[in-house]
Amino acid sequence: MHVTVWNEYVHEQQEERPRELYPDGMHATISADLREHGYDVTTATLDEPEHGLTEEMLEETDVLVWWGHRKHDAVSDDVVERVKSHILDGMGFIPLHSSHESKIFKALMGTTCELSWREADERERIWILEPGHQIAEGLDQQIVLEETEMYGERFDIPEPDTLVMVSWFEGGEVFRSGCCYRRGSGKIFYFRPGHETCPIFHNDEVMRVIRNAIDWAAPVDGPDVQFEAVEPPLESLDE
Amino acid sequence: MHVTVWNEYVHEQQEERPRELYPDGMHATISADLREHGYDVTTATLDEPEHGLTEEMLEETDVLVWWGHRKHDAVSDDVVERVKSHILDGMGFIPLHSSHESKIFKALMGTTCELSWREADERERIWILEPGHQIAEGLDQQIVLEETEMYGERFDIPEPDTLVMVSWFEGGEVFRSGCCYRRGSGKIFYFRPGHETCPIFHNDEVMRVIRNAIDWAAPVDGPDVQFEAVEPPLESLDE
Amino acid sequence: MHVTVWNEYVHEQQEERPRELYPDGMHATISADLREHGYDVTTATLDEPEHGLTEEMLEETDVLVWWGHRKHDAVSDDVVERVKSHILDGMGFIPLHSSHESKIFKALMGTTCELSWREADERERIWILEPGHQIAEGLDQQIVLEETEMYGERFDIPEPDTLVMVSWFEGGEVFRSGCCYRRGSGKIFYFRPGHETCPIFHNDEVMRVIRNAIDWAAPVDGPDVQFEAVEPPLESLDE
Amino acid sequence: MHVTVWNEYVHEQQEERPRELYPDGMHATISADLREHGYDVTTATLDEPEHGLTEEMLEETDVLVWWGHRKHDAVSDDVVERVKSHILDGMGFIPLHSSHESKIFKALMGTTCELSWREADERERIWILEPGHQIAEGLDQQIVLEETEMYGERFDIPEPDTLVMVSWFEGGEVFRSGCCYRRGSGKIFYFRPGHETCPIFHNDEVMRVIRNAIDWAAPVDGPDVQFEAVEPPLESLDE
Helix, strand or coil: CEEEEEECCCHHHHCHHHHHHCCCCHHHHHHHHHHHCCCEEEEEECCCHHHHCCHHHHHCCCEEEEECCCCHHHCCHHHHHHHHHHHHCCCEEEEEHHHHHCHHHHHHHCCCCCCEEEEEEEEEEEEECCCCCHHHCCCCCEEEEEEEEEEECCCCCCCCCEEEEEEEECCCCEEEEEEEEEECCEEEEEECCCCCCCCHHHCHHHHHHHHHHHHHHCCCCCCCCCCCECCCCCCCCCC | CEEEEEECCCHHHHCHHHHHHCCCCHHHHHHHHHHHCCCEEEEEECCCHHHHCCHHHHHCCCEEEEECCCCHHHCCHHHHHHHHHHHHCCCEEEEEHHHHHCHHHHHHHCCCCCCEEEEEEEEEEEEECCCCCHHHCCCCCEEEEEEEEEEECCCCCCCCCEEEEEEEECCCCEEEEEEEEEECCEEEEEECCCCCCCCHHHCHHHHHHHHHHHHHHCCCCCCCCCCCECCCCCCCCCC | CEEEEEECCCHHHHCHHHHHHCCCCHHHHHHHHHHHCCCEEEEEECCCHHHHCCHHHHHCCCEEEEECCCCHHHCCHHHHHHHHHHHHCCCEEEEEHHHHHCHHHHHHHCCCCCCEEEEEEEEEEEEECCCCCHHHCCCCCEEEEEEEEEEECCCCCCCCCEEEEEEEECCCCEEEEEEEEEECCEEEEEECCCCCCCCHHHCHHHHHHHHHHHHHHCCCCCCCCCCCECCCCCCCCCC | CEEEEEECCCHHHHCHHHHHHCCCCHHHHHHHHHHHCCCEEEEEECCCHHHHCCHHHHHCCCEEEEECCCCHHHCCHHHHHHHHHHHHCCCEEEEEHHHHHCHHHHHHHCCCCCCEEEEEEEEEEEEECCCCCHHHCCCCCEEEEEEEEEEECCCCCCCCCEEEEEEEECCCCEEEEEEEEEECCEEEEEECCCCCCCCHHHCHHHHHHHHHHHHHHCCCCCCCCCCCECCCCCCCCCC
């Protein structure tokens, strides 16, 4: 299983609190955890040529984890098309937190993916709705994050194929925090936590969800689908 | 559109607070609102012969609204079978609140329909997830109930065909409060509010949801489905 | 209910068989049927300024019916964005047949929307899977088209929110022919029939489906959704 | 992974053709294939005490494969309740073919699970709709069975959580042949093939699907869900 962790890597270089939490970037923290648990991991960031997402790189990637926020527009349309094509061909995709507004997530969903929000370091309770889902493996009924940014409904997404988690926020909102989608041959899991000024990716349960999601989203060696004229017909049309 | 409102009608006869709120029973309060809005309504209660749900009665019912709690087991299995058969044949069904554990809802869902709860008169915010759904007509983004019983996830139901509402509770829980299902030719909308010691059915927005759900669940005059041996085949098998 | 019927209107002007079947274009035939059944209808075609889909026009449209095939690429990206925005805001959308590859349908689905096909004038049986769905009103269990183009699976779409119809083809294929989606506040029904060299839109049952779909996709006056920072919090964060 | 294969085991003892195809019963043929592929398998049949499905047996079972037809009514209600309880607690369940009308499948679905049929040894083409699904691993785009019983829509089931396969039949029908459901903590895959007078379970692709479905339906060690009063509240209600 080869995982690529992509990070915009802007906040951690420009702001104090994110740098303290993630001195080498969120991608480094996430990757370290994954490697510890036996995954083969590469990282890529916005500033690399082709944002580090070359055709060769994607060809070798089973699951792509994505964190973006301030620089969504700086991701080139060509790279977005390339990533989308790989996802539809079977690569798993795990957009985190503010990646709900990334070009690639919006292109896959077909909606605005907008939401309400509040930065007030309030408490979040992520409730697991589907205890029998692969992504719930090893979890308790809820994950509590003592201080985080709020995301609230209406979250403008297509209804998830499976809704695994819903968050409760201290200030009064709810949010669909763990959403599974199948698009083309690829599997997508949007996971809400990940605000850059909170130690979210140092939380064991959050990382457990990410690892479970990677396992769930791994490509399947299914039928080689042809989109073409079928001639002659499978069944005779002679009669 | 003919609506039947069924009520167990026990709390309102035996306990003070429910009697104050609903002197003639919750079914009377709900029916009065529906009639005011132009619906043709009949009521039925547990103590009537066949619980008021005779074959003739159901034959004339387009949508059945249901409230039960303490006496789920007192509903006869024959009546449950009869109601289920009418739902599968196209009658709409709106189980309210504690009806999540009614025999009829459990028989339609195939799961335990259990949940967590707390009676502490806490605040509930019912968030509308799907603003374009027929059941959201005329609503605001949330319905706030200042004092109500809490219901919390895990709610052991099949994933809804459409999840229209999720509730936030002051004490920390979330709950899938407005759930659409299609079973057989019938449409079902489970709606959470309705605790007997709170004036829930005197709330205009709650009643608006119930009326919207009745409109949504109205029977459709679709194909007359046959379950039988198809002989001779539609297409020749001669070749 | 105001319906706009959009047609590429190329085949009927350039090829003999389509012109015979639809001398004034498919949009004229479809519109005539809708008007007969009491709908208020406007038509629009590719060659009009802004393809006939101005902001004013879309503002007044409840449901947009769409037929395109050869000239998908000639539809301007600006108009596609405008149409998409209206759909997400609640306008119904009914893409027909070869519109599966229109820019607007692909943008809403997020997938390639590709499929297999064969032009051999073979028999199609459209089976109604959901007899209780509004779009099945007044239909029989199947619609038989004696001669049509074949579309076969794999159809690269997101799994429909509700799958209402599946087609059987004489040559051996199946196809998801009637697919409901909810995107933003809008409702979408993809309907397969409509090949330009067959008298599909002269078929009463096909037109019944289109009218049912229009009724189903009509906009709802739901909550006015805000995507914004929520300050101050609904609940106090003081504790 | 421990699999239990349950078989009614009536046709193979009473009729010539099933006996020729499955001299030791279909359960023996299915089990042999599973053992060859490394699964730990036990079998159980109707005539054993408690139909071979004791509490101890189910406690050790990860996934239960089920074939029944003529003797659905002979399965005791107590055993059905016990099996259902284990499925809701996380045991996988793979009902095959005529098991669509078994007590246990109907109890889980909440609908009649009826369908149309024809015994005419006609051709079936099982199309894979979801090439990226775990159950499609290693398959081609279709599985062709040259001679089998026909099952046709309307199949009276809840809309599947994921529809993986749809069948085409020579005589003109289609059928939802591979249907995934999540109920409680358990996963269910209904798979259509398996007529007792055809060598269906000697077909490598059919057996591949069954093995894939077993892998997909394996239990997950998720949250230990409590259905109970939550006191005191997680969050203080003091304010």
